[in-house]
Amino acid sequence: MNRPIRIMAIGCLVMFLALMVNANYVQFLNADELNARNDNRRVLNAEFSRERGPILVANDSVARSDPSDDEFEYQRTYTQPELYAHLTGYYSYIYGARDLEQSENGVLSGSDPRLFVNRVIDLVGSEQPTGGSVLLTIDPRAQRAAYEGLTNLAGNTTGAAVALDPNTGEILAMVSVPGYDPNRLASHDPDEAEKAWQNLNDDPGQPLRDRSREEIYPPGSTFKLVTAAAALSNGYEPDTMVNGSAALTFKGISYTLRNQSGDSCGAERITLTQALAVSCNVAFGDIGRDLGEAALRDQADAFGFGDSDVIRDLPAAVSQFTAPDADPLDEPQTSLSAIGQFDVAASPLQMAMVAAGIANNGTVMRPYVVSEVRGPDLDVLEATSPERLHEAVSSDVAAELTQMMETVVTDGTAGSAAIPGVPVAAKTGTAQSSAERKPYAWFVSFAPADNPQVAVAVFVQDATGVARTDVSGGGLAGPIAKAMMESVISR
Numbered sequence: 001m002n003r004p005i006r007i008m009a010i011g012c013l014v015m016f017l018a019l020m021v022n023a024n025y026v027q028f029l030n031a032d033e034l035n036a037r038n039d040n041r042r043v044l045n046a047e048f049s050r051e052r053g054p055i056l057v058a059n060d061s062v063a064r065s066d067p068s069d070d071e072f073e074y075q076r077t078y079t080q081p082e083l084y085a086h087l088t089g090y091y092s093y094i095y096g097a098r099d100l101e102q103s104e105n106g107v108l109s110g111s112d113p114r115l116f117v118n119r120v121i122d123l124v125g126s127e128q129p130t131g132g133s134v135l136l137t138i139d140p141r142a143q144r145a146a147y148e149g150l151t152n153l154a155g156n157t158t159g160a161a162v163a164l165d166p167n168t169g170e171i172l173a174m175v176s177v178p179g180y181d182p183n184r185l186a187s188h189d190p191d192e193a194e195k196a197w198q199n200l201n202d203d204p205g206q207p208l209r210d211r212s213r214e215e216i217y218p219p220g221s222t223f224k225l226v227t228a229a230a231a232l233s234n235g236y237e238p239d240t241m242v243n244g245s246a247a248l249t250f251k252g253i254s255y256t257l258r259n260q261s262g263d264s265c266g267a268e269r270i271t272l273t274q275a276l277a278v279s280c281n282v283a284f285g286d287i288g289r290d291l292g293e294a295a296l297r298d299q300a301d302a303f304g305f306g307d308s309d310v311i312r313d314l315p316a317a318v319s320q321f322t323a324p325d326a327d328p329l330d331e332p333q334t335s336l337s338a339i340g341q342f343d344v345a346a347s348p349l350q351m352a353m354v355a356a357g358i359a360n361n362g363t364v365m366r367p368y369v370v371s372e373v374r375g376p377d378l379d380v381l382e383a384t385s386p387e388r389l390h391e392a393v394s395s396d397v398a399a400e401l402t403q404m405m406e407t408v409v410t411d412g413t414a415g416s417a418a419i420p421g422v423p424v425a426a427k428t429g430t431a432q433s434s435a436e437r438k439p440y441a442w443f444v445s446f447a448p449a450d451n452p453q454v455a456v457a458v459f460v461q462d463a464t465g466v467a468r469t470d471v472s473g474g475g476l477a478g479p480i481a482k483a484m485m486e487s488v489i490s491r
Contacts, residue, residue, distance in 0.1 A: 053131030082179030090182035142173035149480030155465025160212035166356035169365030216345035220431025223340025230299035244270035277412030288338020352457035359452035362398035416478030423449035428473030443477035454488040
């Protein structure tokens, strides 16, 4: 064989081997990634022509596939759209999938490896594969109490609410308002879907944003629970006398930290329990300065701050004690951080985890929203087991914090969440965001305090019909938290 022919033969062999390697990589190693791409029209066409499995709340479908008479055989339908939109997400031919429709796509579409036998049976019978179902942990009454509580506030409300089972981490309610209708995005009419997408993205209320878990905000005085936990874990007692004066000054620095009222918190020296009950800024700012940045950060991290993997099944923003790559805090910044201001930012989910960790004897459980995954024949493919996430505080500290939080309800700022005959533990918060906008209203709680069944965080970002001077955690968010807790403990 002469040299040119030999070179050509070797080149053809190399290209043939490269083709074989690429084909095997695409068909086997990279198949799942390619199938999961939203722009893979071949996969989408196949999935839209089969019966997608339902998403269930209390065994009632909140997302299901109904027969259609167009080019696709089934239309994805959301039965209570605005109530569950930020959980189910949407399943759109143009815009792909989001939230549980995305994270549980394998089961819902029938392509999950655990449904291989079902696919073989369907193939033998010349039938399209059928998707499995996903059962959620959501309590429909708690979900509705959260949604109606937020939407019934005066004006157009933006905000969120979360309820957890503190013993397991089950998400009992997760609501963000304003909501949206995923049915419009799931439409098989491309013009209708595109119009809906444009309207949602142009809406100043930003309804596609899930404020319950995908956004973080200053938690204000609800963060004083974290500071109190750090204090109790570092030598303080509930009856330790702390600074209750009207102002906290810093040597060599002109800044002064004051209480919201501008007055003292009842006396120059008050107990730590009293400081929590009246939400004394000066007391907790002074405690933060005493403990220092490291102790506060470590305590926040123990509750889940800084953790990028706090929830199963759905994406969540990372809550922070300080901004990424921030310089060390000076004394005023440390004091402001101790009262949930400066760069402290948390999602409502994270603040519900703080309350749940205290309620669960100091242990934070990993939140989850998928209870079971079932095959088309209703066989359980997977049941979620509770998982410990962090040991936030000792059981003794948790018990002390619980008693202090009960005092906030009986003798302090959280009386709006009192439930007759049921001990309630709570903490209010009013967080400053900017001089141009109203403060944020926060409320975290759990009940019954002596045998916790539910932990709640309610966040009101803005209620347009409420005057700035009327914004408070106890006034706006407290009644919503109460309704959510009552809906669970009355089951």
